[in-house]
Amino acid sequence: xxxxxxxxxxxxxxxxxxxxxxxxxxxxxxxxxxxxxxxxxxxxxxxxxxxxxxxxxxxxxxxxxxxxxxxxxxxxxxxxxxxxxxxxxxxxxxxxxxxxxxxxxxxxxxxxxxxxxxxxxxxxxxxxxxxxxxxxxxxxxxxxxxxxxxxxxxxxxxxxxxxxxxxxxxxxxxxxxxxxxxxxxxxxxxxxxxxxxxxxxxxxxxxxxxxxxxxxxxxxxxxxxxxxxxxxxxxxxxxxxxxxxxxxxxxxxxxxxxxxxxxxxxxxxxxxxxxxxxxxxxxxxxxxxxxxxxxxxxxxxxxxxxxxxxxxxxxxxxxxxxxxxxxxxxxxxxxxxxxxxxxxxxxxxxxxxxxxxxxxxxxxxxxxxxxxxxxxxxxxxx
Numbered sequence: 001x002x003x004x005x006x007x008x009x010x011x012x013x014x015x016x017x018x019x020x021x022x023x024x025x026x027x028x029x030x031x032x033x034x035x036x037x038x039x040x041x042x043x044x045x046x047x048x049x050x051x052x053x054x055x056x057x058x059x060x061x062x063x064x065x066x067x068x069x070x071x072x073x074x075x076x077x078x079x080x081x082x083x084x085x086x087x088x089x090x091x092x093x094x095x096x097x098x099x100x101x102x103x104x105x106x107x108x109x110x111x112x113x114x115x116x117x118x119x120x121x122x123x124x125x126x127x128x129x130x131x132x133x134x135x136x137x138x139x140x141x142x143x144x145x146x147x148x149x150x151x152x153x154x155x156x157x158x159x160x161x162x163x164x165x166x167x168x169x170x171x172x173x174x175x176x177x178x179x180x181x182x183x184x185x186x187x188x189x190x191x192x193x194x195x196x197x198x199x200x201x202x203x204x205x206x207x208x209x210x211x212x213x214x215x216x217x218x219x220x221x222x223x224x225x226x227x228x229x230x231x232x233x234x235x236x237x238x239x240x241x242x243x244x245x246x247x248x249x250x251x252x253x254x255x256x257x258x259x260x261x262x263x264x265x266x267x268x269x270x271x272x273x274x275x276x277x278x279x280x281x282x283x284x285x286x287x288x289x290x291x292x293x294x295x296x297x298x299x300x301x302x303x304x305x306x307x308x309x310x311x312x313x314x315x316x317x318x319x320x321x322x323x324x325x326x327x328x329x330x331x332x333x334x335x336x337x338x339x340x341x342x343x344x345x346x347x348x349x350x351x352x353x354x355x356x357x358x359x360x361x362x363x364x365x366x367x368x369x370x371x372x373x374x375x376x377x378x379x380x381x382x
Contacts, residue, residue: 001378004028005044005362008332009351013038018358019378025352042372045332046352047084047359048313049339051164051267052122052213052241054089054285055274055308061088062286064100071105072112077277080382081312082371084359085119085345087163089271092125092138093286095150103157114381119345120163123154124212127177128192129168133219136192137300137307139287146177155184162186163343166212168193169203182207187343189241190232192217197231204237210342211240213271214257215249216306233257239265239342244319245311247297251323258324267342268316268334273298273308314369321365328365 004015007025015038017024028038055061059074078086088108090101102121109118125138127146135143146167154162165181166189167174178188190203191212211232218229232238240261242249248271249257258266270276274283275292282301283290285308289301292310300307313335320331333351340348347357358378364370374382 001358001375001380003044003360003362003373003375004038005042006040007352008043008045008329011329013040014044016044016352016360018360018375020358021347021378022352022354022356022358022360025354041364042362043328043365044352044360044362046336046348046356047361047374047376048082048317048335049119049345049348050078050083050086050270050272050313050335051339051343052089052124052269053078053086053272054091056272056276058274058278058283060274060284060286061105062090062093062101063284064097064104066104068108068112071108075108075112075114075117079114079117079374079376080371081277081314082361082363082369082374082382083117083313084361084374084376085117085340085348087120087122087343088118089122089124091286092128092142094142095153098123098126099153099157102154106158106161109161114376117376120161120343121158122164122166123162124166125192127167127171127174129170129194131194131219134168134192134194134217136217137285137288137290137305138192145171146173148177148180151177151181164189164210166191167203168195169199169208170195174199175202175206178203178206178208185344190238193228194219195228197226197228200228200231200235204235209237209239210267211238213243213248213269214240215253216243233260236265239267239338241267241269241339243271243309243311244268244316244323245296245309246319246323248306248309251325254324258326263326263330263333264338266334267339268313268320268331269339270311270313270316271309272311276310276312314363314371318365318368
C-alpha cells in the first residue's frame with residue numbers, strides 16, 4: 001500500500017509505503033512523485049489511539065450482554081473517526097458484572113473483524129473516591145477499596161489484556177496496590193479522586209503515571225489552593241488525559257493545563273459513551289440511564305451530571321487546536337504517540353516512521369478534522 005500527503009509531524013509532503021508495518025516514509029521528490037500528484041490539502045499521520053472509550057454507536061461496552069455484532073458495529077464506527085487502536089473501558093459496577101463485561105470484550109478482541117484495533121482494556125474504577133463530585137457518574141453502591149484479588153479476576157477474564165486502571169490514591173492500601181499492579185506492565189492512572197497532596201505523591205512514587213480526564217470527576221466547590229487538581233498539574237511525573245469536547249473543560253483551564261503538562265505529557269481521550277456517533281436520545285452506561293442531549297452533552301438521566309461524552313476523536317483533535325491553542329502537529333501527538341507511550345503500545349510509540357505499525361490516517365483540516373481514509377495494519381478500514 002502506498003499513499004501520500006503532508007506529514008503532520010514535519011509539514012513535508014511525503015509518500016508512505018506500508019503493509020502491516022510502515023516500510024518507507026520518503027519526501028515525494030525522492031519517491032518519484034510530481035508535486036501535482038500530491039494533494040497538499042491532505043494530511044497524513046499515524047492512526048489515532050483512544051485509551052478511554054466506554055461505548056459507541058449506541059452500544060454500551062458496560063453491558064455484558066452486548067453481542068459481538070454490536071461490538072463490531074461500534075468498533076467500525078470508532079475506526080471511521082481515525083482511531084486505529086483503542087481501549088474499551090469498563091467502569092465501576094458489581095464485581096461479577098465487571099468481570100462479565102471484560103470477558104465479553106475479550107471475546108470480541110478475539111473474534112470480531114478488525115479485532116486488532118482493540119489494544120486491551122481500561123478499567124476505570126471501582127477503586128475511586130466515593131464522594132459526590134469525584135465519583136462522577138459512577139454508582140456509589142459499587143465503590144470499594146483496591147483489591148488484588150479483584151484485579152487478578154480482571155486479568156484472568158481478559159487473559160492478561162488489562163492495560164490501564166484508574167484508581168483514587170486516597171485509599172490507605174492504594175500505594176501498595178499500585179506498586180504491585182505496575183509490575184505486570186499495567187499503567188495506573190489517578191482519577192475520580194479527592195486525594196491529598198501526600199496521597200497523590202505516594203501514588204506516583206508507587207508507579208502511577210497518568211491523571212484520568214483531569215479537571216473532571218471533581219468537587220463542584222473546593223479550596224482554591226491547595227487542591228488535588230493543582231497537585232496533579234504540578235507533578236511532572238504525571239501525564240494527564242483531557243476530554244476536549246468543549247463541554248467537559250473550558251478553554252482557559254485547558255490552555256493552562258497544557259502549559260503545565262506540556263504537549264509531551266498530554267493525552268487526548270474521548271471518554272465516549274454509547275451515544276457517541278448516535279442520535280440524541282436515551283442510552284445506557286452500565287446500570288444507569290444516560291441522556292444524549294441536542295446540545296451535545298451526555299448526562300445521567302434526569303440530572304445535569306455528565307456521563308461520558310459524545311465526542312469523536314477526529315473532532316477532539318480539531319478541538320485541541322481551536323480550544324487548546326496548540327498546533328495541529330501537537331494536537332495529533334496528543335492523540336497518537338502520547339497515549340501509546342502511556343500504555344506501552346508496541347509499534348505505535350514513534351509516530352509515522354519505518355518499522356512502526358501500518359496504522360495510518362489521512363484527513364483534511366477545515367473547521368474540524370475530516371477523515372479521508374483509515375488504514376489498520378495496512379488494510380483500508382475507513
